[in-house]
Amino acid sequence: xxxxxxxxxxxxxxxxxxxxxxxxxxxxxxxxxxxxxxxxxxxxxxxxxxxxxxxxxxxxxxxxxxxxxxxxxxxxxxxxxxxxxxxxxxxxxxxxxxxxxxxxxxxxxxxxxxxxxxxxxxxxxxxxxxxxxxxxxxxxxxxxxxxxxxxxxxxxxxxxxxxxxxxxxxxxxxxxxxxxxxxxxxxxxxxxxxxxxxxxxxxxxxxxxxxxxxxxxxxxxxxxxxxxxxxxxxxxxxxxxxxxxxxxxxxxxxxxxxxxxxxxxxxxxxxxxxxxxxxxxxxxxxxxxxxxxxxxxxxxxxxxxxxxxxxxxxxxxxxxxxxxxxxxxxxxxxxxxxxxxxxxxxxxxxxxxxxxxxxxxxxxxxxxxxxxxxxx
Ligand code: FES
Numbered sequence: 001x002x003x004x005x006x007x008x009x010x011x012x013x014x015x016x017x018x019x020x021x022x023x024x025x026x027x028x029x030x031x032x033x034x035x036x037x038x039x040x041x042x043x044x045x046x047x048x049x050x051x052x053x054x055x056x057x058x059x060x061x062x063x064x065x066x067x068x069x070x071x072x073x074x075x076x077x078x079x080x081x082x083x084x085x086x087x088x089x090x091x092x093x094x095x096x097x098x099x100x101x102x103x104x105x106x107x108x109x110x111x112x113x114x115x116x117x118x119x120x121x122x123x124x125x126x127x128x129x130x131x132x133x134x135x136x137x138x139x140x141x142x143x144x145x146x147x148x149x150x151x152x153x154x155x156x157x158x159x160x161x162x163x164x165x166x167x168x169x170x171x172x173x174x175x176x177x178x179x180x181x182x183x184x185x186x187x188x189x190x191x192x193x194x195x196x197x198x199x200x201x202x203x204x205x206x207x208x209x210x211x212x213x214x215x216x217x218x219x220x221x222x223x224x225x226x227x228x229x230x231x232x233x234x235x236x237x238x239x240x241x242x243x244x245x246x247x248x249x250x251x252x253x254x255x256x257x258x259x260x261x262x263x264x265x266x267x268x269x270x271x272x273x274x275x276x277x278x279x280x281x282x283x284x285x286x287x288x289x290x291x292x293x294x295x296x297x298x299x300x301x302x303x304x305x306x307x308x309x310x311x312x313x314x315x316x317x318x319x320x321x322x323x324x325x326x327x328x329x330x331x332x333x334x335x336x337x338x339x340x341x342x343x344x345x346x347x348x349x350x351x352x353x354x355x356x357x358x359x360x361x362x363x364x365x366x367x368x369x370x371x372x373x374x375x376x
Contacts, residue, residue, distance in 0.1 A: 007320030009107040024085040036076030041111035043069040043142035048109040048322035064135035083134040115251040121149035122220035132226030153182040206237035268289040285363035309360035331360040340371035
């Protein structure tokens with residue numbers, strides 16, 4: 001992937017806004033030729049968008065790219081396509097559904113994220129709920145088109161047929177790859193003539209269902225995406241069936257308030273993740289954060305109660321972030337020195353924590369000196 005400056009936004013023209021369901025749209029952004037390498041993406045990655053509100057504030061949201069990713073060696077994408085579902089009270093989604101039109105301009109950050117499957121031979125599977133289909137559509141379509149030795153099983157859960165995003169695109173994969181693409185659709189509020197009886201896909205149901213659908217032990221990689229409850233239930237079902245943690249990849253789209261996760265496992269609300277060597281309890285009276293970002297460094301005092309991202313942002317407004325909620329992973333940085341406490345983490349895999357990465361938006365210093373590297 002081409003090196004893109006961390007946190008850099010570019011204004012991109014909206015090429016189209018197409019309804020997908022009553023409450024969702026597909027938005028395509030046109031990428032000018034000089035930015036195509038910057039916006040090259042891997043299947044499963046997302047982009048952050050930024051919007052200035054009427055009161056001068058700023059909102060950022062991340063949306064997964066749904067179209068097949070460009071092949072290595074091919075030109076970068078001429079278009080970036082995302083799926084946006086209306087969220088109650090959601091500022092950007094309301095704007096996208098009610099106002100956004102072709103010809104408008106939106107500020108878009110370079111693609112990021114590690115919920116990725118680079119095409120390779122093997123049998124893969126995904127369990128998705130609602131808009132969680134978005135990155136998996138890119139993953140499955142890229143994989144099947146590029147890797148003739150690959151198979152993919154998509155298990156998706158939606159409320160009703162009418163509320164199902166990318167219905168046609170998924171049906172198209174079935175038509176194009178009938179022998180290598182398997183689709184199982186569960187509707188929670190509608191009976192289907194064929195397929196699964198209605199009802200939610202929870203841990204217990206998945207534990208019974210999965211061995212009947214796929215050779216669980218032969219699946220090279222599982223991709224779980226959607227609301228917190230579905231992803232955690234699917235993870236527990238897979239672990240119960242003996243699937244190793246390293247074969248499970250997950251991306252959470254909605255986090256119910258009060259839920260807190262540590263390194264990919266649900267823990268009690270209020271629990272924290274400590275990173276670095278044995279850390280003393282509590283924070284020091286004064287701390288300084290040193291940060292490296294796009295090859296330039298600086299050191300600044302951390303104000304009381306501030307997260308490390310907030311300290312860095314006061315001095316380097318170009319620091320990367322989107323959700324500020326521990327979900328998207330955009331603020332990921334390498335902890336070079338010192339110790340931190342993370343409030344919550346829905347984004348980093350256990351291996352990333354072990355290798356010394358933290359979410360700056362959730363980190364508070366536990367030592368007087370903390371050093372972060374956003375370039376690693
Ligand atoms: S900004 Fe999204 S996890 Fe920190």
